[in-house]
Amino acid sequence: MIKNKKVSLADIAMALGVSKTLVSMVLNGKGDENGISKKTQERVMELAESMNYKPNQFARGLRMGRSNTIGLIVSDISNPFYSRLARSVEDAVSESGYNLMICSSDESEEKEMKLLEMLINKQVDGIILSSTLDSTEHIEGLQNENFPFVLIDRIYNDFETNTVVVDNKLGAYEAVDFIINNGHKKIAAFVISPAHISTQVDRLEGYKDALKKHSIPLNQYYQKVIPREEIYQTVCQILTEWKTDHMMPTAIFVANNQIAIGSLEAIRDLGLSIPKDISIVSFDDIDLFKLYSPPITSVIQPINSIARNAVEILLDNIKIKDNSDSLIKVHKCLQTNIVVRNSVLKLG
Amino acid sequence: MIKNKKVSLADIAMALGVSKTLVSMVLNGKGDENGISKKTQERVMELAESMNYKPNQFARGLRMGRSNTIGLIVSDISNPFYSRLARSVEDAVSESGYNLMICSSDESEEKEMKLLEMLINKQVDGIILSSTLDSTEHIEGLQNENFPFVLIDRIYNDFETNTVVVDNKLGAYEAVDFIINNGHKKIAAFVISPAHISTQVDRLEGYKDALKKHSIPLNQYYQKVIPREEIYQTVCQILTEWKTDHMMPTAIFVANNQIAIGSLEAIRDLGLSIPKDISIVSFDDIDLFKLYSPPITSVIQPINSIARNAVEILLDNIKIKDNSDSLIKVHKCLQTNIVVRNSVLKLG
DNA sequence: CTGAAAGCGCTTACAG
DNA sequence: CTGAAAGCGCTTACAG
Numbered sequence: 001m002i003k004n005k006k007v008s009l010a011d012i013a014m015a016l017g018v019s020k021t022l023v024s025m026v027l028n029g030k031g032d033e034n035g036i037s038k039k040t041q042e043r044v045m046e047l048a049e050s051m052n053y054k055p056n057q058f059a060r061g062l063r064m065g066r067s068n069t070i071g072l073i074v075s076d077i078s079n080p081f082y083s084r085l086a087r088s089v090e091d092a093v094s095e096s097g098y099n100l101m102i103c104s105s106d107e108s109e110e111k112e113m114k115l116l117e118m119l120i121n122k123q124v125d126g127i128i129l130s131s132t133l134d135s136t137e138h139i140e141g142l143q144n145e146n147f148p149f150v151l152i153d154r155i156y157n158d159f160e161t162n163t164v165v166v167d168n169k170l171g172a173y174e175a176v177d178f179i180i181n182n183g184h185k186k187i188a189a190f191v192i193s194p195a196h197i198s199t200q201v202d203r204l205e206g207y208k209d210a211l212k213k214h215s216i217p218l219n220q221y222y223q224k225v226i227p228r229e230e231i232y233q234t235v236c237q238i239l240t241e242w243k244t245d246h247m248m249p250t251a252i253f254v255a256n257n258q259i260a261i262g263s264l265e266a267i268r269d270l271g272l273s274i275p276k277d278i279s280i281v282s283f284d285d286i287d288l289f290k291l292y293s294p295p296i297t298s299v300i301q302p303i304n305s306i307a308r309n310a311v312e313i314l315l316d317n318i319k320i321k322d323n324s325d326s327l328i329k330v331h332k333c334l335q336t337n338i339v340v341r342n343s344v345l346k347l348g
Numbered sequence: 349m350i351k352n353k354k355v356s357l358a359d360i361a362m363a364l365g366v367s368k369t370l371v372s373m374v375l376n377g378k379g380d381e382n383g384i385s386k387k388t389q390e391r392v393m394e395l396a397e398s399m400n401y402k403p404n405q406f407a408r409g410l411r412m413g414r415s416n417t418i419g420l421i422v423s424d425i426s427n428p429f430y431s432r433l434a435r436s437v438e439d440a441v442s443e444s445g446y447n448l449m450i451c452s453s454d455e456s457e458e459k460e461m462k463l464l465e466m467l468i469n470k471q472v473d474g475i476i477l478s479s480t481l482d483s484t485e486h487i488e489g490l491q492n493e494n495f496p497f498v499l500i501d502r503i504y505n506d507f508e509t510n511t512v513v514v515d516n517k518l519g520a521y522e523a524v525d526f527i528i529n530n531g532h533k534k535i536a537a538f539v540i541s542p543a544h545i546s547t548q549v550d551r552l553e554g555y556k557d558a559l560k561k562h563s564i565p566l567n568q569y570y571q572k573v574i575p576r577e578e579i580y581q582t583v584c585q586i587l588t589e590w591k592t593d594h595m596m597p598t599a600i601f602v603a604n605n606q607i608a609i610g611s612l613e614a615i616r617d618l619g620l621s622i623p624k625d626i627s628i629v630s631f632d633d634i635d636l637f638k639l640y641s642p643p644i645t646s647v648i649q650p651i652n653s654i655a656r657n658a659v660e661i662l663l664d665n666i667k668i669k670d671n672s673d674s675l676i677k678v679h680k681c682l683q684t685n686i687v688v689r690n691s692v693l694k695l696g
Numbered sequence: 697c698t699g700a701a702a703g704c705g706c707t708t709a710c711a712g
Numbered sequence: 713c714t715g716a717a718a719g720c721g722c723t724t725a726c727a728g
Binding site for chain 1: 697698699700701703704705706
């Protein structure tokens, strides 16, 4: 039975004929260190239990300045990558007795800043952020105020803070290297807008590195930024353009699951067949890839590990802040894995 | 620039040489009704702005007894149906100035009860709940205490409260009717565990109704509850069993997207082809269905509308509670749509 | 071993 | 038109 009638510390103290101080100490596990007799402690515990006492979180937060809540900002919680990430963060965080507030920034810098402000205003104890911001100005602000946070998924080269990422460059490199090793030379890359996001920049870098290593000349014409609002249409356009120009690549490296979905649709609707007409490898693994025909080769991110690491670092930082030691910045760079399926044609 | 240095009402009052009362009134838009001069109001507003004043939410919450936060409990935020729902709820709620706390119950009754307690303890102003609970005991508890909440997706027949659902029975009926109209007679139904959940019960009802209407005898052997922990294995087993028994149905109605994914995989791995060997229609539309070959016919739920309705009802209830009028229970039953693709074979 | 008291920052009767 | 004061429920020095 869930009770709503609010029982307060005072009620318990009153009923027991002791002070609120004593009750508070006992309930917070500070009975022993304050030398409260075992008997008294037991009486307090029992009564609190039987009265179904729950400390008022507002009073507690007001007094202690902490909420036991952490915030998570991602671009869109309905994107399967982020919803899984959120799920892992939720689990990790709640194991440590924290609650989670999940927000979607919609890739809008303005919205993200509002969200950041809102979370801080709600006095979350820390934030895990996959930022859409182009400049680090606001994030540096957080840092200067010693506010605990960790950047995941997307980071900034020129700015030192807590980060948990995947080796996007290497992951992309391996994917494209795999394509090349299957005999391909005309390989395109699709990156999603906004193209300044580090994941997209790094994956494009990895793509270029792989081509370079195999002495395949880079071709701007094969590097496309797909606007996230109209993926399908844009890919159709590009494909048609390539076709009329007689410049159709034999393979495409897709840097993100959303572009992959739109591309798969476009490729199918234009009557192209994978991998006969065009090979494809995508970043991010989603259910669809395993079940598509043919199954799509893709680069898997260790989502759970990203979440666990981020939470661990954040919680450490929150604790350190409590002790007012100085914060040490930590970086985690996790490895991706390539799952080979049947979307790349063996050439020659 | 995000400021962390906390500016309080007292700081503003002090700086302006007025009382906290006045500042509080002005900032809460009660300046006019308390006859504060326009000039004073302006001075307060300006200073608050320039000092970047943000009211302390704990103090506010403690004093007013509300958090401006609402809770959402679903079984799993990483399930695409729920992640989209959560996203819509997030949008709707934030338009009204509320924040959202999303939690996953993992279909565990125990976890759900803890989550419920936690949210109430955090004093969320209301809860939107897709409950996994078999009995309504705890939910009735909430109701008795006049705590604002609305049940979505999953409901209870024997218990009157706010609900927003989809017409699961009709949706399933239409799907199965569609299958029958394509000439099928041996039609199986897959439902996910726990089978007591209203969505699964209702969809199975709809399936039965359709068969009855067309005078097709019901066959227990074709009605399967698939345990959510091992969907793929179970479906493989069932399919093999049907095959050896020479009882293979010509079509399957799948009551949930998770079973659909596992079933598609099982069907493929057993070398069966859709729709030649077996036809399939699923509830819930996910990206996969559109892109699968063949594309899967499915029943679409109006996710955004479910979310919007639930939020509207909840917020109304929260307001009513503030006015301490009595709460009126409202029920919304939304219609599903069937998207016909190519997963059902035309027989005869 | 235990308690009285202050104070976190806000809102809201109440008083003038 | 405006302010002094109480109180929401907690934790934590401080005192004994």
